[in-house]
Amino acid sequence: MEVCVSVHSEVLRALQNVTWKKSGLCGFLVGYGDAQDRKVVAFTLRSEIDCKRVVPDAIEVERLLPGGLSVCGIIVHNVHPTDTTEVAIPNELVEHLDLSPLVVCHIKTEGKVTSDNFYLMLFDNTPVKKTVKTTNTNLLAEYQFFQIKANIPITVAVEADCKDWSNSIETEVDQLCKRVSDGCCMYAISDSAVMFGQGQVKGVQDNALCDNLYEYMQAGDGFLTRSKQKDLKKQSCMQVEIFFLASGEAAFINIPTCAPVIQRKMGTYKCVKINLPLNVISLIKSGTKVNNLQKIFDQAVLSQLQAMKQCILKFSQGDRFHTPEVFHIQPEDLPFIVSVIFPKGVSEQDLESSRRHLHDLFGVVADWPVFKRANVFLLPGDRMLNGYLINPHIGLPPSGIKDGKPCIVHGKYTYHHYMQDHFDDNKWGCAYRSLQTLVSWFHLQGYTDRPVPSHKEIQQALVAVGDKDASFVGSKKWIGSLEVSYCLEQLIQVTSKIISVSSGSELSSKGRELCNHFTTQGSPIMIGGGVLAHTILGVDFNEVTGDVKFLILDPHYTGGEDIKVIQDKGWCGWKGPDFWDSNAHYNLCLPQRPTAI
Template sequence: MVVENPSDSGIILRVKGPLEFKCELDNTDAPHVYKLISRTFEILRSQVKSDSCVLTLCDSPVIIWPNKKFHATPEEVTTNTICEDLQQWIQTDEPESTGKRSAKKKNKKSSAASVVKLQLMTEVTKPGPLSGLVLCRKVQNSHFVSTTLPMDCIVRASSSDTVKDVCDRLMEELTKQLDEMEKVTLQHIKGTTLLTPEPLHFLLPDPKGLVTVVYPAGMPDTQLEAKRQELHRHFELPDDRPYFRRANAYHFPNEPYRDGYLRNPHLVLTHPSLEDGKVYLVQGIYSYHHYMQDRMDDNGWGCAYRSLQTICSWFQQQGYVERCVPSHKEIQQALVDVGDKQTAFVGSRQWIGSIEVQAVLNQLLGVTSKIMFVSQGSELASKGRELANHFLTQGTPIMIGGGVLAHTILGVAWSETTGQIRYLILDPHYTGAEDLQLITDKGWCGWKGPEFWDQTAYYNLCLPQRPKVI
């Protein structure tokens, strides 16, 4: 396991690459199988430590032989090159005239660590004359076990660390990861069937940072609870939050999400300044769901459905549930199943409110919610303590409905001494593309004052509660 903290400035070097695991078994006796599997892992460890092991800097011409007295190309990359200088070789759309690649430009200054990606490879061609081919034929009964090990290791580099020092640490971590993979493989082998070990990274609360754990691929989270309990004890974590479920795996900032939804657009916003004020925010990751997504024209009636989808995405991406975010029809069917609506409701364009959102969360996700009733919008300005406590203890998005409008509350800035309050609103009424700058510049995700609410309308707030599970 490796612990790093991506919230600190600096560089995280991440090396990924496949290692082919191939093992021929003469028989299926357990001691024989375990012995040969361990021997195969030892061969792979030797391969990682050998001169033929190669690291290539992704999107660049840089190639490093870390075990060959640190040999690298181009010649400008030497044992004294600092890690930060590697970034100048990474290819962008604007190559410099010097022949080196221009570094990736950052739109905004960030204190977060940048991630430098490397590919693990093996040099196949050996120096010297090529040998002639020799063919032989052997007839025997045996079991051939083959799989690909998805190596994935990370280390942190400070501004003064040299490339050689960090590559030495990377090779050490690759060896340790093979040790962990061997343990997982031997623990979960069934006859001659192997479950491929799978490394995952998890971001834990400060100061623990980023941790790498190896799980058997294909084994559901429900069968890994004992392992998660062990990890919670090791890192002294509470037993009421699922830090180590697969859905909680850390998403590196340089990797796009495949589903196309924006994640956590509020993170680019500046917090409001209130006298003696504190900011209380949603905890974790959610997707922004709004009108006209998923080839669904719900403009004018689907705002509460979209707010509910954002809430469901939060529970999915925190690892509390494995089911996908429900569609409008699935939401409607859930309300029919609990007896709240008639069958004709499915496929209709009827609105739903906070009470229906509460019922669907319970029916589809097994999540309970509290309902806050506000007789008129002017009273919301006095709810700072309750909302702050919710985000502090539960950290889930809140759905608020009033009149014919629904919104998602992602946080509050509140001053206990002056009573001033601002609400962080995610607006499901947006109909455009997934353009983060447009969404934040135009206030579709932004901080709003008490005047945002209709002062005379009544509001119901659905406050989802975290399940207490590992």
């Protein structure tokens, strides 16, 4: 039997940047697939090459992965290149993964890593015929998202003089996990009559595919048209409810079949109720049958409950416990998401060591706050935040530049424009709105906790730095790129680079420089010229011909938050060099992101 192995190009690229210091089992490969088809989409690294830690390390990785992804292989490095048959898979890892054959990435020397470094191995070291290829598949775009959310309370009790709650917490969570693993869960697709669990499927045919579940969903009026079904499938994450059985054979599987016995123990106890806010994401491959979903969901729920238990125990203080919170995060340039759990009420500063560990684990450069809470992943269909559109450039067609290199803003921002916030700034507040978009980017990337400033707060900041006098506050006076840079430094301690051009036609010569900004800094740019201000979200630049187009976000829009209108009417879209006034002088404010983790 021939097995096809696909390795994502980003995995190869990232592996080439790793400095291998030790020989041995240095990491795990993460992916999905079946016996004939394996896809490797990510990897994790081990800080210590300790055979005794190999299974706990694998479990830690599995608890961070969404349902549908799993550890599917290992990374082995040899300082002195050896034959692949000398690679040994630890027996305890074999038993834990229960997967054969295993994908092996064998790093012999630092430098170029290709598909030739990958092969398959049975647990008895028997080679397997395989085909290895490289892929650029966008896992997040092609797979169906399922989200399971529920609040599960547990009550923990200890004797009054006991100061150690860890055993009681472990017991309560482990009992909950036992109910899941024993098949005591039923799952229901929201807005439908579809339920499944205990090997049964209700409301849909047994052989139905998860791709077709939208056909069984109902809108508020009782039905969905085919066009609505298509739009929903394309844009949304399917919501799933979880129920624990209270009756039936599965619910009582651990209760002995004998007469009930009541045991009474006198004493003084103290108890606390802890809420477990379950928030599980699963990525389901097209073609998966509905009756196969329970196994995937059960495993994902178990992993998250165990991760929540570890979070509670790690950050507990006596009889004070922090509620665990789930944050789904997509590390930059990696084609998958990570589900991290942080304790509610603990500051970002106190979580720095936890975030640094995640950076090391996933091989992410430690100069970008990827794993801060603000970097939460936008699920399909999430286009609004507090009444503002998020990333309205997503879904735009290509710029049309032949053989161009698109360089786009990294991460998330919110679109700020005229007439928002019940505030009339029409014809004078465009630069203020552009500044608000810039601040939103730094806020949503986790660089600052400061919310987006109001017009008054912007004006007060300019007075505070001595750029304006007190009468400026409350006025309708314009500001420009320099004032925007002053505000960024005053309000969120971000410095900026200023580029000046004598005319709009000169901007076409700045394509390479702007492309470099979006590649290295990733932040949106504010540009002001004449009486207008805009936000530049990216450029598409042909290095040979010099052709360039600019991705523009226009703050002069006065309508509602309608993404179709905004894109179709060009309020967010690609513009050529003729968009700029050839008779106007322009200043560009390029915010520089701080180094942070």
